[in-house]
Amino acid sequence: MKLLHILVAEDNHADVILLREALQHHRIEHELHVVSDGQAALDFVGRMGSSPETPCPDILLLDLNLPKVDGPTILQEFRNHPDCAHTPVIVVTSSDAKKDRARIAEFDRTTYFRKPSDFDEFMELGAIIREAINDRDAPASN
Amino acid sequence: MPSIVGRYTFAQFGADCLHVMREGKPYVVTDSELDERTAQVRDSYRLTLIRSVIFVPLLKEGRSVAAMAVHDATPRQWKQHEVELVQRVAGRCWESIERARVSRQLHEREQRYRFLAESIPQMVWTAAPDGKLDYVNEQVTSYFGTTSGSVLGQGWLEWVHPEDRLNIVERWKHSLETGERYETAFRLLRSSDSSWRWHLVRATAMLSLHGETARWFGTCTDFEDQKQAEIERRRTQELLQMVIDRVPGLVSYFDSDLRYAFTNSHYSEWFGAGPFVGRKVSDVVGEEAFARAWPYMERAFAGEEVRFEEFLPYHSSKPRYVQVSFSPHRTQHGTVNGVVATVQDITAQKTMEEALRRSEERLQQVFRQAPVAIIVLRGKDLVAELVNPFYQNLLQGRELIGRRFADVVPEIGSDVLQASHHVMETGDPYVRDEFYIPYDQNGDGANEDHWFNLVYHPLREPDGSVSGVVTVCNEVTVQVRARQELERLNRELEEFAYVASHDLQEPLRMVNIYTQLLLRRHGGDTPQAREYASIIHTGVNRMEALIHDLLTFSRIIHSEESPASLVDLSAAVAEATSVLRDRIEESRASIAAQQLPTVPGDTAQIAQVFQNLLSNAMKYQQSGTRPEIRITAECDDVNWTIAIKDNGIGFEPRYAERIFGLFRRLHKDEYPGTGLGLAICRRIVERHKGKIWAESTPGNGSTFYLALPCRKEKT
Structure with a gap:
């Protein structure tokens, strides 16, 4: 697997560390582009593809509860970008609220991952990322 | 010689002439020129050419009633026998005069009686002692249309009404035999119109000197007209009585002795069996009722028309409210002989009036004291007609009555007035809750926010037209x-x-x-x-559980009241066991549930209740014992009662209530828990208008009961 550009919108640094652990655990070569609040995420999305520092990512890991701007708004902007309409998105959140799941379900190629309290379960995120990329690369089956 | 008849008095022939004759003696003058007794009256003698005269009195029963005179133109010495002769002639003369006079009188009397008999309107007749008619007057012949010739000598039975014949024959026979006066009434046929007319027939026997019947004298008096009049009078009286009896209420007449002279039939309905005529008014109505009516009677006897309403406590009738009129009955001379009284029972009317008055009073009271604001607006201009104190409070210091509402509250929104006008125009009531009406209630010149629950109701006239609006409003600003x-x-x-x-x-x-x-x-x-x-x-797990349960609890507290849908309790149990599958397998619990009903409720919440109860039943288990849980249901008319019975450790009955409190745990360490599970259950069940309670004895398991309404309450 080639190097993956992963855009991570996450305000909790501890979760970013765990994400790196999970990627390493699954031997996924990656480059993380981390933004830690909603506004920063929107800024990144606005500049995506315009410079090497802000490439169009291979996948977006999005926390729903970000400061300043909420996750669904960012997700909408991301999808509106011409190059990212079908880019896989994994919503990574500690919320298990039905209304959050319902909002996310409206978006195509979007996976919901609830942050677990167990280390080993968290490491599974790596497998989910790999799977999402594989799905993206596979011929559309639907 | 001129006649002296009618021209001279006895005194003109001598002052003592009359005197002498009154004594029955003759008055004799030999020569008037020489006689001293005629000295004063010689002119009379000379003028009558009388020189000598013999006056003798004509006596009747010893009294001188006339005189007879023999005179000569020359002086004459009258002889005694001449005087006696004149006296004798005078006596004879008088007798014949008397006889002629009597005969003439008899004839006149006969004529008079006949005339009388013919001219009186009755039939007059006489009959021989044997009853045969020997005289009838014209009225008889003209009545029967016959001649006296065919009547006389016989009776008139053929003209008597056949029904009356037998009776009169008997009576007549009796009178003929005994000479008793005959009097009877029967019908006689009148020929002119062939009608039978009632007559009163009387006959009296005229007796001879020997006391025998010499002749019957009789009359027939036609009283058919009187009889008809009497019948008519009686009929009129009956009619009048009938009419007066039909008059509702009492009608009577009482005289100045205060005794009834007339009463209508209602008297017996009021006062029991009559008769009342002749009885004292006070006896009939009772002293107490009489005493109350007396002042009015007095005025009527003084000549006044009196009308009054009174409550009269009659003694032989129930007490009644009556409307009375007393009309004085005046004679021609203006004195009051009696009083016509009419009495109407108005008890029912009075009672109704009283009830109406009370009801209106109550309504007034309700209106005044109602804890809602009420205003009555009249007419298209919405002029305030009636305002209760509560309403006045909403507009303190503003004069309302008689003013246009829009003028009283100029700052009020047009939507409020439009609503009133709408009711006026359509007649439809208008109801609105939490109507936002900003206006200046506290009088500081600035509008404040106010909300009202309002009902505008049309006021209708008897013809159905809308003449006003009643507004009932309740300020709900605080509640809003x-x-x-x-x-x-x-x-x-x-x-x-x-x-x-x-x-x-x-x-x-x-x-x-x-x-x-x-x-x-x-x-x-x-x-x-x-x-x-x-x-x-x-520690972390416990903290997570606490947070989870607290969130659940707070969500239930604040979720909407009264779940609207239905919950299949069997499905709710299935959902709970599905969530608890791992724990059920782990503890090898057996859960037996009978078929459960469907009740109004929220499936997720009821499932949460079962989950908590089943979870507890498995948790509070004696070590080494396999949990056995049975779920049963029973129904009365109102509720389904679900029982969840386990074979766990149970609890002291005194904790049966406490365990449903927040964080009320009976066990701290040996059985982990948040102390919120049962509080959540109670909260959910109460939201379903149900009840939850528990029964247990330590060591013998527990039974938790849920009572849930079968039907949704109507609200």
Whole structure:
């Protein structure tokens, strides 16, 4: 697997560390582009593809509860970008609220991952990322 | 010689002439020129050419009633025998005069009686002692249309009404035999119109000197007209009585002795059996009622028409409210002979009036004291007609009555007036809750926010037209503010709950995960490290459970009241067992549920109740015993009662209530829990208008009961 550009919108640094652990655990070569609040995420999305520092990512890991701007708004902007309409998105959140799941379900190629309290379960995120990329690369089956 | 008849008095022939003759003696003058007794009256003698005269009186029963005179033109010495002769002639003369006079009188009397008999309107007749008619007057012949010749000598039985014949024959026979006066009434046929007319027939026997019947004298008096008049009078009286008896109420006449002279039939309905005529008014109505009516009677006897209403406590009738009129009955001379009284029973009317008055009083009271504001607006201009104190309070210091509402509250919104006009125009009531009506209630010149629950009701005239609007309003500003505040708080709490579910759990997740990471990377795998890690892990789990249950509890508190849908209780149990599957398998619990009903409710919430109860039943288990749980249901008319019975450790009955309280745990360490499970159950059941309670004896298991309404309450 080639190097993956992963855009991570996450305000909790501890979760970013765990994400790196999970990627390493699954031997996924990656480059993380981390933004830690909603506004920063929107800024990144606005500049995506315009410079090497802000490439169009291979996948977006999005926390729903970000400061300043909420996750669904960012997700909408991301999808509106011409190059990212079908880019896989994994919503990574500690919320298990039905209304959050319902909002996310409206978006195509979007996976919901609830942050677990167990280390080993968290490491599974790596497998989910790999799977999402594989799905993206596979011929559309639907 | 001129006649002296009628021209001279006896005194003109001598002053003592009359005197002498009154004594029955003759008055003799030999020569008037010489006689001293004629000295004063010689002119009379000379003028009558009388020189000598003999006056003798004509006596009747010894009294001188006339005189006879023999005179000569020359002086004459009258002889005694001449005087006696004149006296004798005078006596004879008088006798014949008398006889002629008597005969003439008899004839006149006969004529008079005949004339009388012919001219009186009755039939007059006479009959021989044997009853045969020997005289009838013209009235008889003209009545029967016959001649006297054919009547006389016989009776008139053929003209008597056949029904009356037998009777009169008997009576007539009796009178003929005994000479008794005959008097009877019968019908006689009148020829002129062939009608039978009633007659009173009388006959009296004229007796001879020997006391025998010499002749019958009789009359027939036609009283048919009187009889008809009497019949007519009686008929009129009956009619009058009937009419007066039909008059509702009493009609009577009483005289100045205060005795009834007339009463109508209603008297016996009021006062029992009559008759009342002749009885004292006070006896009939009773002294007490009489005493109350007496002042009015007095005025009527004084000549006044009196009308009054009184409550009269009659003694032989129930007490009644009556409307009375007394009309004085005046004679021609203006004195009052009696009083016509009419009495109407108006008890029912009075009672109704009284009831109406009371009802109106009550309504007035309700209107005045009603804890809602009421105003009556009249006409298209909505002029305030009636305002209760509560309404006046809404517009303190403003004069309302008689003024246009729009003038009283000029700052009020047009929508309020439009609503009133709408009711006026359509006649449809208008109801609106929490109508936002900003106006200046406190009089500081600035409008404040006010909300009202309003009902505008049309006021209808008897013809159905709308003439006004009754507005009933209730200020709900405080309630609206409180609800708005509550809604704001609820929104904040929801926000809080959402944030809490995320932000409170986040640190715990970090603690958990990083403890694991720390141990793996840096802590080494020692028994002590594992023990410490386990303690951290337990603490975190317990904290997560607490947060979870608290959130559940707060969500139930603030979720909408009265769930609207239906819950299949069997499905709810299935959902609960599905969530608890791992624990059921782990404890090898047996759960037996009979077929359960469907009741109004929220499936997720009821499933939560079963989940908590089943979870408890498995948790509070004697070690080494397999949990056995039975769920049964029973129904009365109102509720389904679900029983969840286990074979667990049970509890002291005195804790049966306490266990449903928040954080009320009976066991701290040996059985982990948040102390919220049963509180959540109670809260959910109460939201379903149901009840939850528990029965138990320590060591013998517990039974939890849920009573849930079969039907949704109508609200």
